[in-house]
Amino acid sequence: MMTLFKMQATLATFAVAGTLVLSPTSAQEQAAQPATVTAEEPAAATPEPANDPLARGKYLATAGNCMTCHTREGGAPFAGGVAFKTDFGTIYSTNITSDPKAGIGSWTQEQFVRAMREGVRANGEHLYPAFPYPSFTKVSDEDLGEIFAYVKSIPAAATPSPANEMGFPFNQRQLMSVWNALFFDAGAFKADTKQSTEWNRGAYLVEGLGHCGACHSPRNFLGAEQADQAMSGGVFQDKVPGGAIRQWSGVNLTSAESGLKSWTTEDIAAYLKTGHSNRSASFGPMNEVIGNSTRHLSDEDTLAMAVYVKSLAPIERSPKSTMDDKALRAGDTLYTIHCGTCHLPTGLGDKPGSELGAPLVGSAVAQAPDPSSLINIILYGGQVLTPVPQKSWKSMKALGDNLSDEDVAAVATYVRTNWGNRGAPVTAAQVAQQR
Numbered sequence: 159m160m161t162l163f164k165m166q167a168t169l170a171t172f173a174v175a176g177t178l179v180l181s182p183t184s185a186q187e188q189a190a191q192p193a194t195v196t197a198e199e200p201a202a203a204t205p206e207p208a209n210d211p212l213a214r215g216k217y218l219a220t221a222g223n224c225m226t227c228h229t230r231e232g233g234a235p236f237a238g239g240v241a242f243k244t245d246f247g248t249i250y251s252t253n254i255t256s257d258p259k260a261g262i263g264s265w266t267q268e269q270f271v272r273a274m275r276e277g278v279r280a281n282g283e284h285l286y287p288a289f290p291y292p293s294f295t296k297v298s299d300e301d302l303g304e305i306f307a308y309v310k311s312i313p314a315a316a317t318p319s320p321a322n323e324m325g326f327p328f329n330q331r332q333l334m335s336v337w338n339a340l341f342f343d344a345g346a347f348k349a350d351t352k353q354s355t356e357w358n359r360g361a362y363l364v365e366g367l368g369h370c371g372a373c374h375s376p377r378n379f380l381g382a383e384q385a386d387q388a389m390s391g392g393v394f395q396d397k398v399p400g401g402a403i404r405q406w407s408g409v410n411l412t413s414a415e416s417g418l419k420s421w422t423t424e425d426i427a428a429y430l431k432t433g434h435s436n437r438s439a440s441f442g443p444m445n446e447v448i449g450n451s452t453r454h455l456s457d458e459d460t461l462a463m464a465v466y467v468k469s470l471a472p473i474e475r476s477p478k479s480t481m482d483d484k485a486l487r488a489g490d491t492l493y494t495i496h497c498g499t500c501h502l503p504t505g506l507g508d509k510p511g512s513e514l515g516a517p518l519v520g521s522a523v524a525q526a527p528d529p530s531s532l533i534n535i536i537l538y539g540g541q542v543l544t545p546v547p548q549k550s551w552k553s554m555k556a557l558g559d560n561l562s563d564e565d566v567a568a569v570a571t572y573v574r575t576n577w578g579n580r581g582a583p584v585t586a587a588q589v590a591q592q593r
């Protein structure tokens with residue numbers, strides 16, 4: 159009983175406030191509320207509890223961030239109803255509490271394992287990959303058993319999940335069997351014996367429960383992650399400060415120049431553990447990934463994830479600049495007026511804790527193949543993970559009211575093409591789409 163009670167108390171402090179709520183109506187309702195992420199101070203260490211399967215299940219569910227996707231603003235934990243806007247329609251996460259009707263209370267462990275491993279629900283229907291089963295398939299049987307035990311212990315909530323809004327033919331779930339045949343390989347993670355135990359643990363978490371590729375890998379025209387370009391940068395729809403839904407880009411996480419070449423393994427581990435490192439602070443959708451998931455993992459696990467991410471071979475998708483000096487000059491002046499005081503004329507910024515900004519030279523956000531996240535931070539500012547961890551930066555202020563679409567495009571182009579950075583020029587039309 160005591161363990162259960164404690165678990166609930168911890169759950170309540172989880173960031174339900176910052177969940178992804180992607181339907182236009184709820185986005186408007188949300189507009190009045192500050193989109194903060196309430197995260198606990200990082201625990202000194204949250205080792206995977208050795209002897210308590212329920213606590214282990216909770217730890218694994220945290221690594222999978224089930225809570226963020228399955229809890230709607232103001233709703234009961236895990237009762238679903240979070241909307242995911244995709245190119246194929248809006249999909250709502252389901253109720254995964256132990257309610258026998260609205261939730262999955264009547265499911266057997268076998269049925270749960272099949273959903274996670276194959277993307278097929280108890281009644282045999284196919285699930286859509288907005289549920290990241292293409293990543294969760296890598297989770298081991300043992301870990302799935304423990305996640306199931308934990309999910310079973312979540313109090314029942316009778317709230318049914320809303321029906322998906324998808325047009326023909328995408329509303330035909332049986333089509334997913336074709337999709338799966340084309341793009342999906344079911345099966346648990348297989349260790350690479352040439353690599354260290356630490357690397358394998360990191361790969362298991364990043365590719366499996368962490369589902370980092372869901373946002374950081376490009377997808378093909380049918381929404382499948384492109385394996386040959388894995389982790390080189392993706393795009394998706396999510397909330398911007400103020401609550402509207404706009405495009406975001408998950409940056410290139412490979413060791414390409416436009417990716418994480420300038421980050422050390424320690425930088426990546428610190429970022430996943432605290433929300434900031436010597437290179438950057440999280441300011442967008444990463445606030446929920448870090449606030450609700452990775453910061454609660456043990457130091458060993460975040461370090462293992464960093465070791466794996468740092469080992470990713472470079473995939474370069476951002477071109478070197480071909481712009482002449484004249485074309486850069488418009489951005490140069492705007493940069494000096496609006497950015498240079500914090501990011502410095504050199505673009506080198508400063509370390510966290512200072513009054514200045516993060517380095518833009520070698521920044522993965524500045525150079526991402528798709529510039530959406532760069533445009534978003536200029537228009538809407540940053541939202542540093544709260545409570546602001548010691549020694550982080552202050553969050554960057556929104557400049558959208560001070561700058562026209564042409565201005566934002568010029569200054570964004572400047573930071574992508576100056577100082578040896580990479581990235582195609584940004585157009586005013588791309589900026590207008592993010593307003």
Ligand code: HEC
Nearest residue numbers: 219222223224227250251252254273279285286288289290
């Ligand atoms: C990125 C968002 C996301 C994450 C993270 C996520 N889910 Fe889901 N999940 C969904 C969506 C969306 C659906 C509904 C898919 C559909 O309707 O086809 C779903 C469906 C499910 C289902 C099928 C339920 C049913 O009624 O058929 C199960 C089981 C499930 N999720 C469990 C989990 C668990 C356990 C975790 C954490 C390890 C998790 N999910 C993490 C988005 C997510």
Ligand code: HEC
Nearest residue numbers: 368370373406407408409438440441442443444522523531
């Ligand atoms: C919901 C989508 C999403 C998921 C899941 C996700 N990321 Fe991100 N990631 C982003 C976005 C968007 C950014 C851009 C900056 C931000 O949001 O703060 C980013 C940025 C980053 C950065 C670079 C930060 C910078 O400022 O240059 C790193 C490192 C990173 N993510 C690692 C990870 C890892 C490791 C995982 C898996 C545990 C992960 N991400 C999962 C969306 C995501």
Ligand code: HEC
Nearest residue numbers: 438439441496497500515516521522523540551552553554
């Ligand atoms: C008042 C100081 C300040 C000004 C002015 C400012 N920034 Fe920032 N910027 C920051 C801080 C602090 C961060 C890191 C924390 C955060 O993400 O909010 C940051 C982060 C960024 C990032 C993300 C870097 C990364 O890799 O994660 C980019 C890109 C950026 N700024 C571009 C700009 C541009 C372009 C301008 C001018 C249009 C600008 N900034 C103006 C302080 C500032």
